[in-house]
Amino acid sequence: MPTLSLMPPEFSVVRDDNKCIKCLACVRQCGFDAQQYDAEDDRLYAIDANCVNCQRCVSICPAGALTIYKNPPPMRPNAHWTEGHLRNIVKQAETGGVLLTGMGNDQPFPPYFDRLLLNASQVTNPSIDPLREPMELRTYLGSRAEPVSREESKDKTRTPLVPIETPIMFSAMSYGSISHEAFESLARAAKAFGTLFNTGEGGLPEDLYEYADHAVVQVASGRFGVHAGYLNAGRVIEIKIGQGAKPGIGGHLPGEKITAPVAETRMIPEGTDALSPAPHHDIYSIEDLKQLIFTLKEATRYQKPVSVKISAVHNVAAIASGIARAGADIIAIDGFRGGTGAAPTMIRDHVGIPIELAIAAVDQRLREEGIRNRVSLVAAGGFRSSADVVKAIALGADAVYIATATLIALGCHLCQKCYTGKCSWGIATQDPYRSRRLNPEIGAERLYNLLRGWSHEIKEMLGGMGINSIESLRGNRLHLRGVGLNEVELKLLGVKHAGEAM
């Protein structure tokens, strides 16, 4: 029985009839049935309540006739009871369910990246022009055996190091949560650029094994798609413990997204929900993790470095130290801005810590323990620009994972409705009508361009700092200065305040 909706629509779809040519592209492209056409009256109209502001119609409209407006808050201004809270309460009053959302934390927590500034050379040392001089971004991931001697190491339990040509990798997004087209775009771009993509927890589709050499193959608590061939095909194996968007929470891919090819890849029946438990049920302690790390290494004859991915949580430094000592070659830390295909809103918005602080703490801790060289540190969670990347590396990361940025490059407008499977942009959907909107050829090009642009910017920033190799930036916090940060924050980040000398 339809009940009275207590909330007006969040968005208004406004069509300029002077411009509209009634080509109906908007109607055909709207993933959420907000755009409608009445053939009898030859009339286009919108169901505002359905609109999620994904901007697909706006982008596709050849006449530029569409604008989507955010409606004014449906209430008196109230700093405490914000519109978001009101909408959530009403939704829950109607459904009695847990609030679900997609993508990353969108709340106004302090963005530390925006409180950090970079250095540049003036007079006393020359800045370096990346267009004239070699500028090196190649980064090796894995455990570094020291000391180096002329002779090659005889240690057969050492996993090889993995080079990436830019310190940027594509973070885990599983096939199933994203479309084959999106997945393939990532794989192709990673291969073309010489970096790695991450399969996420849904396995690697058979037809994409040609990209496996550029894949971080994930092993998560659901063990979807994990088999010996998969582990041995990938370049790096990653044990996923946690995810920045939902620390402490498992995954749930609804049955509608488990189409036949997804089911085959995940090795589960078609149409069944894919549930990832919150913990790995074979890892209840750090020594269990060690066992899994070495199980995977044994299974791959020590040919694959093993990464362990955790959410950035309060005790992240100590946890990371334990992971390093448990034999991981790479530690990936996912900050609280990290994205997701589906997470409970309360978890997404209220659990975890910023990646900037986490990476600083972990890097410092590992150095204090003298084991920083044992692992590579990969930072993830909300990297928006090459400057964010540079700052993370200066704080101590070896490389970063980006995912939300890649989706935006592919068309995502952060409508946060990934969990519905209706993505108008063909990304977070398994509906072939929608997913075919993302031509992997174009997707791969766009991702390649993004990497190219960011990499070039990183080179320019490095050159400005007077260095020509990314390793000279790693942990080089002297090139960072804080602005408007308090003493505790400065201390945790290990940076001086802007205005302080070297």
Place this chain on the structure above:
Amino acid sequence: MNYVLIGNSVASVNAVAGIREYDREGSITIVSAENYYAYGRPLISYWLEKRVQDQDMPYRPQEFYEKNCVRVILGRRAVKLDPEARQVHLDNGEKLPFDRLLLATGGRPFVPPIAGLTAANYFTFINYDDVRRLEAFAIPGREAVILGAGPTGLKAMESLVQRGVKVTLVELADRIWAPALDPEAGALVAGFLQDNGVNLYLNDTLTSIRQEDDGRLLIELKSGRELKADILVIAIGVRPNVELLTGLPGVTINRGVVVGPDLSTGLPGVYAAGDVVDGNPPLLPHAAIQGKIAGRNMAGAGEIYQPLPPYNALGFLGLHIISMGNSAATGEEYELLTEVDPAALVYRKLVLKDNRLSGALLINKIDRAGIYRQLLEEGIEVTSFKDELLRPDFGLLSLPETIWQQQLAV
């Protein structure tokens, strides 16, 4: 190599193109009995309506002949073919030697014996000259009787109506264009014509004609009805112009010239194409295709002509009809799929036999008609998509994927 093409219509012109695909050197001569460069004969009704002007009549521009080095002899009739000497004799005594010869002489109107019929009191509707002569007579307010409600008669009707002439159609069969239209479609079209002020007498024909004192014609029909008219057009079919080959050794002539699969006649080096060919529907696409293939074969290609079922597009007074194959079929052995909307004058009928398309008739909704033609010509089994055939969005995607994939890859 000497190529001589007798007849100057689409078959000859396409033969020129066909020859030149293989032979850029040989000399080509076209002999035309008419005084015009080739034109599409169906254009004459448009000319009469003044929808086409003189300068738009030629089928190909002058450059076509220049570019292809074609000598065109206009206004001359080939009167004799000497297979021994390999020469064609023209009516002016000129003798053209040939190595390859194409007979593309088309047909001439069939005029039945009718009492009182003289060369002066009737018109045919085949040639440019026919309509040039008719033009002076076809003035508003006059009345015309057209014998034959086939494509030619209907186009003559249209052009005369457009010129303000009141038209009466007399048709021996029980409906308009009986080979193409089934009774239901015939009735639909008949109604349409009557709504447009055209008189129609079916199951009837002319028995006599007489010029009255006022110069008008008094036409007597078999039914006893008498009609007065200013113009009489006879449009009941054509007869192939086979005279040039008649009696020559090796040549078989039935209704038209019998040709082999490569369009050669029994005479070495002599080919035929178009309406003159026996068994060929007197339709323009067929003539053009045959002309092209005959030309190629004259130049040595060795291509086979697969006889094509008839297909035709006919429009008059804003009504458009496309027919193909067995479009009028009604019998038990056929499965008929139809869509009828009399108010919109829409009629669509597909004739299936053994789950293959055998004919199609489309009136006023003719989009994608060529796909049906292709299905029909190729004899493609339609069982798996039969229910798609008349859907409004019928198209390539209605066909099995292997077919449309292949089609799109062309």
Place this chain on the structure above:
Amino acid sequence: MKKVYARPAYCMNCHLCEVNCIVAHSRSRDLFRAYKRENLRGTARVIVEERLPLSVAVQCRHCDDPRCVAGCISGAMVKDSETGIVYCQEDKCVGCWTCVAGCPYGAIRPGEKNGRPVPLKCDLCREAGEPACVAGCPNRALVFEERRAGA
């Protein structure tokens, strides 16, 4: 010859090829004028067929032996011997639609422009270089390329 090829796997059914085609074949070459003043809606020379999720833009294949050219009573429809493009000299067309009956792809639709008949068929934007449908396809579902040597 270079032709437009559809890649159905990437066709997302936006029909923008039709829009771009219409604009490219309008007098004004302007979207708004084409639709609002010239009233060209529905006159695209490319047809997006839909069997969702599948859709595909169908257009003239510029056949080697084009039926539309063979059947043209006025000589308006021609195949350019240099470029291979099959196109209609529109001022010669009388609207008999034999071409419609001839095209095996159903890629010619009867149309009208300024009271004159116009067969709506792709001419590969022969005056513009790259076909507008290809240039404007947001998902590269249409490509303009040579696939067959010598054709």
Place this chain on the structure above:
Amino acid sequence: MLREGEYRIPSGCAISGFINKDGRRVDGSAIIQSIALMQERSNGLGGGFAAYGIYPEYQDYYALHLLFEDKLSRNQVEELIKDNFYIEAEDRIPTRHVRSIGKAPLLWRYFVTPRLSKIEESQETEADFMTRLVMRINDSVNGAYVVSSGKNMGAFKGVGYPEDIGEFFRLDEYEAYSWIAHGRFPTNTPGWWGGAHPFTLLDWSVVHNGEISSYGANRRFLEMYGYKMTLQTDTEVVAYAIDLLVRRHKLPLELAARVLAAPFWQEIDRLPAAERDLYTRLRVVYGSLLMNGPFSIIAGFSGGIMALNDRIKLRPLVAGSKGATLYVASEEAAIREICPDVERVWYPQGGEPVIGRLEEESQCRLSA
């Protein structure tokens, strides 16, 4: 790769050094003359020298050169020294009055040998023990600073033009088989006696021209190995990095140089497989020790010197040789000044180390 040879900047530092590979010991007047020629590269805020082979009579003892801001710090340090070492000899470092030199700190030297019991207690090697102690003095005793701590060598440095510093320390009275010198144009540290070059650790001494942009990365890496960067300058990281690589990680000096000024990946990728593997491992493991940014350095060590440029040669460095003597300096003129008939002069490529070592025979002779 840039091979312009010099980065043209009106400021900068001057470095110079030479080694007599045959072990012949010469007094300090030549090195003073050489460094003095490049006075315009200094600004009077720092000069210094290191000399090897100067204390043959104490060659088995660590020669601790110390500076103290005050008596208190000296007392504290002496307590520390006495706790941990036997002191064979000690004295005030001899100086002479030079007008241009301002107020000097207290300058002392001690010839010491560690107490065995203390080393055992710490479960360290003798060298590590020494290193830690030096770090501890520098780090925790306010006003005290270890200028040098190697055997049979010493560093002499202070605020002033280098030729004045040389005069002040009476270097004409020392004889060494190798000398390195520095004239300073401070950029990012205050003019402080301890801040002048060379920087030393054990036998290592480094003079440096440039600004190491990777300082933060280098420093934090070295800190992991117990080095304490107390001097607020880049140059000490070079000394410590060499110490880590050569003494503790046992890398040949040539390879250590390839860490400090690593080849580009594109060069490494072109190497034969075995070399490629080695250089890849070097860069991957010691990437944080890549000295990035402009520099030319001369490192002195027991039995040799090494000169090295940054890998794209953003600072000047010239080498010359005559007979058994190898010269390196910021400018060719500084070599010709003391060796007019130099036989060979060359400009080392960026990242290509120039190493001069005592010939084996003289090595034996000197240590005998």
